[in-house]
Amino acid sequence: MELSNIIELIHAVSDSNLTQFNLQDGNLNISMSAEKTIVQQAAANTDAALSVQYQPVMQPAAQSAVQNQITGQATGTETFTGNVVKSPLVGTYYAASSPDSAPFVKVGDKVNKGQVLGIVEAMKLMNEIESEFDGTVKEILVENEQMVEFGQPMFVIE
Known part of the structure; x- marks a missing residue:
């Protein structure tokens, strides 16, 4: 050939x-x-x-x-009671603005709609994840510096 x-x-x-x-x-x-x-x-x-x-x-x-x-x-999928805040994009989750800073929220904290819950870094851009609900943080479903997917549940707000 x-x-x-x-x-x-x-x-x-x-x-x-x-x-x-x-x-x-x-x-x-x-x-x-x-x-x-x-x-x-x-x-x-x-x-x-x-x-x-x-x-x-x-x-x-x-x-x-x-x-x-x-x-x-899929077999281990949890159903959450309360309002679930999901990741709007793929990236790395950060619980605080810097390694030395306190986390934006902890379990039990009261939050208002629009309050920053964490940051997702995507392509070197830091994107603030804001609460879509008023209430109390019941669960934080992701760890600091964990990769998150689009639509992945991150927080449960009651």
């Missing part, structure tokens, strides 16, 4: 939806694999901006391992 044909084959596979491609022709063995990102946009409601979620396409073995993790988490 000529080099120009190989290059053309690479471009054809790259432009397609294939994540893995193998070709054997005599002594020639070509194997290509790609991790692609699927972008999904959710419909925006009047209160929230568009939400974009990224999901990498995985090989079957990796996909089944992730599915097992998800299934394991």
Whole structure:
């Protein structure tokens, strides 16, 4: 197989939806694999901006391992009594403005709507997480410097 044909084959596979491609022709063995990102946009409601979620396409073995993790988490899902404040983005949660500072809130603290509960760092930007409710902090569901996902419950306010 000529080099120009190989290059053309690479471009054809790259432009397609294939994540893995193998070709054997005599002594020639070509194997290509790609991790692609699927972008999904959710419909925006009047209160929230568009939400974009990224999901990498995985090989079957990796996909089944992730599915097992998800299934394991789903069976251990808690239901919370009270109002739940969820992470609006993916990032690293910080309980205080600096390592030497006291945490923004502790369990048992009274909070008002708009009060800062913590910070989520995403792409070197510090995003304040504000309470959406008036009440008392019943539970803090995340640890300082823990990675949080979009929509992950972080606080329970009663």
